[in-house]
Structures are given as C-alpha cells and as structure tokens.
Amino acid sequence: MQPxxxxxxxxDDANTxxxxxxxxxxxxxxxxxxxxxxxxxxxxxVLEALDAGGVDVCVLDGETAPAGGMGVxxxxxxxxxxxxxxxxxxxxxxxxxxxxxxxxxxxVTLPVExxxxxxxxxxxxxxxxxxxx
Numbered sequence: 001m002q003p004x005x006x007x008x009x010x011x012d013d014a015n016t017x018x019x020x021x022x023x024x025x026x027x028x029x030x031x032x033x034x035x036x037x038x039x040x041x042x043x044x045x046v047l048e049a050l051d052a053g054g055v056d057v058c059v060l061d062g063e064t065a066p067a068g069g070m071g072v073x074x075x076x077x078x079x080x081x082x083x084x085x086x087x088x089x090x091x092x093x094x095x096x097x098x099x100x101x102x103x104x105x106x107x108v109t110l111p112v113e114x115x116x117x118x119x120x121x122x123x124x125x126x127x128x129x130x131x132x133x
Contacts (some may be wrong), residue, residue: 005038006054007024007037007038008059009038009045010040010041010069010082016061019042020089023114028125031122032125035121043072046072050076050083051082056084056126056128057084058087060072060073060089062099063089069106070099070104073102074103084128085124086102086104087120088106089109089111089122090107093109128131
C-alpha cells in the first residue's frame with residue numbers, strides 16, 4: 001500500500017475548500033501518492049495542525065478573513081520548523097507580488113481551475129518527496 005500525503009486546506013469558505021478537494025481529486029498526478037485533506041477554517045486550527053506535524057503541503061486561501069492566507073503563509077514560514085510547502089490561492093493574478101512577499105512556494109488564482117491546481121499541487125508533492133528522500 002502506498003502512503004498518503006496530507007494536504008492542509010485553509011479557507012473560511014466551505015465552497016473554496018470543496019473546490020480544492022474536487023480539483024485535486026484522490027490523486028493529483030499518477031507519480032504522487034494519494035492525498036488526504038485536513039480542512040481548517042481558522043488560523044488557530046492551522047497552527048494546531050502544523051504543530052502536530054504530518055502535513056505535506058498547505059493550501060491557503062488568500063481571500064480568507066480575518067487572517068488571510070498570505071499573512072498566514074508568511075507567519076508559518078517564520079514560525080514552523082521545516083514548514084511544508086505552501087500553495088496560495090489568490091483572488092487576482094495581479095496579487096502575484098504578494099504571493100512572493102508571503103514566501104509561498106506556488107500560487108494559483110481563484111476560482112480554482114482543476115488542471116492548473118492539480119499540476120501545482122503535484123509539483124509541490126514531488127518537491128516534498130525529493131527533500132524527504
């Protein structure tokens with residue numbers, strides 16, 4: 001049995017979390033492990049999950065309030081030892097500079113486009129596996 005990868009999804013919008021789950025599917029690419037989702041709607045839940053460990057990739061919604069995904073990304077990159085890679089969901093392509101400021105490893109725009117999202121998630125999972133090996 002192949003191990004699974006845990007993907008933390010942070011958004012205060014249940015529809016956005018569902019878009020992420022549906023876009024990734026059970027396995028975003030054939031060369032990465034199946035994914036399990038850990039959904040968080042608040043910053044304290046994100047921090048608790050990351051402190052517990054076992055998260056392979058974080059998907060953060062930049063449009064979440066009151067703690068937006070960009071600020072959360074920057075915070076966890078500073079505070080979490082060996083922070084997992086972060087895929088940031090942005091409201092507009094013009095916000096790419098903010099994704100860079102937040103130190104996100106990848107970024108895609110909302111609404112979630114399934115092929116683009118799955119490719120970005122799979123790339124981060126591959127990178128994570130290469131670092132772990």
